[in-house]
Amino acid sequence: MRIAMIGTGYVGLVSGACFSDFGHVVTCIDKDTGKIRELQKGKLPIFEPGLDALVASNVAAGRLSFTSESAAAVRAADAVFLAVGTPSRRGDGFADLSFVYDAANEIAPEIEGFTVIAIKSTVPVGTNDEVDAIVRKLRPDADFTVVSNPEFLREGAAIEDFKHPDRVVVGTDDERARQIMRELYRPLFINETPMLFTGRRSAELIKYASNAFLATKVTFINEMADLCEKCGADVQEVARGMGLDRRIAGKFLHAGPGFGGSCFPKDIAALAAIGQRYEVPTKIVATVMAVNDARKRAMVTKVVCACGGSLQGKTIAVLGLTFKPNTDDMREAPSLVIVPSLEAQGARVRAYDPHGMAEARKLMPQLETTTDPYACIEGADAMLILTEWDQFRALDLDRVKKALRNPMVIDLRNIYRPAELAAKGLSYVSVGRG
DSSP states (O other): OEEEEEOOSHHHHHHHHHHHHTTOEEEEEOSOHHHHHHHHTTOOSSOOTTHHHHHHHHHHTTSEEEESOOHHHHHHOSEEEEOOOOOBOTTTOOBOOHHHHHHHHHHGGGOOSSEEEEEOSOOOTTHHHHHHHHHHHHOTTOOEEEEEOOOOOOTTSHHHHHHSOSOEEEEOOOHHHHHHHHHHTGGGGGGTOOEEEEOHHHHHHHHHHHHHHHHHHHHHHHHHHHHHHHHTOBHHHHHHHHHTSTTTOSTTOOOSSOOOSSSHHHHHHHHHHHHHHTTOOOHHHHHHHHHHHHHHHHHHHHHHHHTTTOOTTOEEEEEOOSSSSSOOOOTTOTHHHHHHHHHHTTOEEEEEOTTTHHHHHHHSTTOEEOSSHHHHHTTOSEEEEOSOOHHHHTOOHHHHHHHOSSOEEEETTOOSOHHHHHHTTOEEEOSSBO
8 A cells, every 4th residue: 555654753754664564655754855865865863773774675675765745645645644743832731733734734635536644643632623624624525534543652662562562543433444544554463463443532532541641650650669768668579569460560660760752741741731621620640740840850859869968069970861761862851850950959960871962962062971881980979870771781880880989879760789789889879779
């Protein structure tokens, strides 16, 4: 089948590459001509493990291409996917839908034959209806159906998530659209992937509800971590005990400095705004946002206490800047709150991240960075782990102790065992261990 993918951001690029790997012919479209030129040269705008090879192989096979002109691709498409950004709107937290509406206006004149318009962007309830109205007003003669097809991709594991998802959600009551969506995702049937057909508004809300619930799990275990520190328990043991309950499961029960990224903060704010629009209080969602914001500030206090109550004149070596490992995404990363706060306390911050430093410097232009973790910690008063990259799990601890001016390790991701650090003569502060 032929697909036109509007938007070459994280969702559009991963989805387009994976659909082409399923054997479909995909054209990825973006108005940013500079980005398109780089993609045509094989240079990707994001870091995602395995994506560069996947893109290259499908471009070589003639199934994947990139352009800034949408007309021809839309006219030829069986399905047009909208995968454009929906950032939080300033002031009220509601999703900014301007890119979605612009895309709808752009594709409407070019539709030929029956076409599915599938919205992959995370959008508030009712957006699919509005896109339908926009296209229908411009092209009352067009034969099309708008369907909601939310994405559930984890950065760092996006290809695996697309090819082996927990479920595929499609919001439509049109049987022709159902058949096309089944065909697009047909390779997943081999893995017996559940394909859930719902109403459009239910599909829109499923994405927000899912992310809000997962964010609630993160926030809950962070509060339990604080309790563990006070009462002498170990949050990792508590999380393990909880996670063995199949009703709860263990994912997202990892204590740390709070959640960030492109989805959770934005989607929770949007869900709260949707609740306000429909005059339905979402108190749990509002509390999750507030607790997560406070969590990041609390981690600064933990660092200050670990360093004797003052950071004045001290050097803190920060390992990890991105909101999670295996991505270069800095959106809403805890480091964006923690690093400036440490500097405000008088610390000199030196940082290293395997893939996120270029993006981090855009947001923190004065940030001092190094080329490897050992250069980062050389002469520092403390080593602070903010992101759990695999390479940080296997540092030479003897070398770490030798490099540090003061043998202090502050591990906000609990990637080390306290006894292991103690055996090396390193002072160790972690999260949720009493």
